[in-house]
Each structure stands twice: as structure tokens, then as C-alpha cells.
Amino acid sequence: MNIFKYSFKAAGLAAVTTLAMSASANALTLDTTFLQANSVFALSQDALDAMSAASTSMSALGNASAAASTTSATGDLLPAFNLPVTKVDVSLGLPPFSPLVSPNWGDATGSALAITRGSKSVVLANFVIDYSKDLVLADITANGVTTKNTSLYSFTATDLKIGLNGLTLNMHQQLSNLMFTDTALASFTSGLNLSKALATPLKTLDFGTITIDINGALRSPINATPYTAAVPEAPPAAMLGLGLCGIALVARRKMKA
Secondary structure (H helix, E strand, C coil), rough: HHHHHHHHHHHHHHHHHHHHHHHHCCEEEECCCCEEEEEEEEEEEHHHHHHCCCEEEEEEECCECCCEEEEECCCCCCCCCEEEEEEEEEECCCCCCCEEEEEEEEEEEEEEEEEEEEEEEEEEEEEEEEECCEEEEEEEEECCCCCCEEEEEEEEEEEEEEEEEEEEEEEEEEEEEEECCCHHHHHHHHHHCCCHHHHHHHCCCEEEEEEEEEEECCCCCCCCCCCCCCCCCCCCHHHHHHHHHHHHHHHHHHHHH
């Protein structure tokens, strides 16, 4: 077992070293699939209330999982989800002119969340945190159509603690004030068939926080295959209707000929 752990760690360090050698002078991209690197998306009380009002639920898909819930001031359990961090890109600077280490972006590829309301659903997948734009991006699937790498939330980044120990990244960060972008609001309103009364409060709703923790401890490698949302098939009645329309169109063209 010790030999396996040593070999696994050596392979991981070798991979990181290769990335470091190929990186530019001030940027470094790290594969964190084999390291303790996780983000926790925790819903706010307001978000939970809005979901309850719209009879909406949220569940984990892909490599995401339910995290320990927290209890709000009103006694409600606030849902939270683990979104494993699979890759991080940082900039290396020279103090005092620039921070020694600062984050550029990070992704949680393979993680997905399904938001369901009756027979309607919206799926968020393959999250990216873009620090240059203060945006959370995701693949958003609504009404059977997937829009890749589109803006989901704006955020405020606080409480950053980051450093490199050799080539091991240690990082703690909290993103707060998660607010829908116009693109995300339109996708949710349409995909969940929300009335104006239910959709309007979402424009100014703080959805919660995302807390990121990364250290050099090893974990079983995370599957970082991008999550692809299933596209619902048309019901048999709709298929029959399309078939009849097609037959009528062909018959009409033959009559004209």
C-alpha cells in the first residue's frame, strides 16, 4: 500500500512539473483531479424560499454530490453541493508589484446540477470560475438546447488565502453575492416555465456562496469527463403529429405536380 501511495504521488508531482515547465513565465495551470480540491455551493435562505415558492428542487449529477447542509436562522436546512475542482490556473508575480500567486480561473468539469419543476428542468454543468470577469460560467441546458460556457452568476470574491509550497497549491476562497446574469435568468424563466411573478424576484436574488478549498493531500482521481445533459425525446403523440404533417406535405406537393 505504501509503495502504491508513493508511486501515485510521484506520478502526480511529475505531471505537475511537466505543466510547470511548459507554462509561460507568469502563468501555471494545475491538474487537481488527484488532489484534495473541492468547492461547495451553498444555497441562501432567499434562494431556498424562491425555490419553494416555485415548487422547484435541485439535485446533483455527474461527479457532484450533496454536501452537509447548514441550518439557517429560521431553522431551515439549506442545501449544499460538492463540485470537485478539476483544474486551476494561477498567475505568478513579484511582490510588491503584484501578488506572488493569484487565481485566474478554475473549473469543475464533470459536475452538474439539475433544477426541476414538474416536468420541466434546467441542467447546469461543467462550471468555470473566471476571476478576470468575476463570473461563474456553465453549460446551461434548457428546453432541450445546451448553451456551452455561458455566464451563470456574477460574484464578489472575498477571504482569499493562496500560496505555493513547491508545486503544491494551497488555496481558500469564498465567492458571495451570487447573482443571476441576464442570460441565466432568461434560460431559467423559459426552461422552468416561470411566470413573471416568480421570475421577477430572481433578478436581484443572492443565491448563496461558493467556498473553494485546495491543498496538497491526495484523493482518488476525479473523473473530469465533461457532463452532457440528456436531451428529452419527443413524446409519441408529437412524433405521430410530425409524421402526419410530413405525409400531408408530400401529398400536397404531388397534387401540385
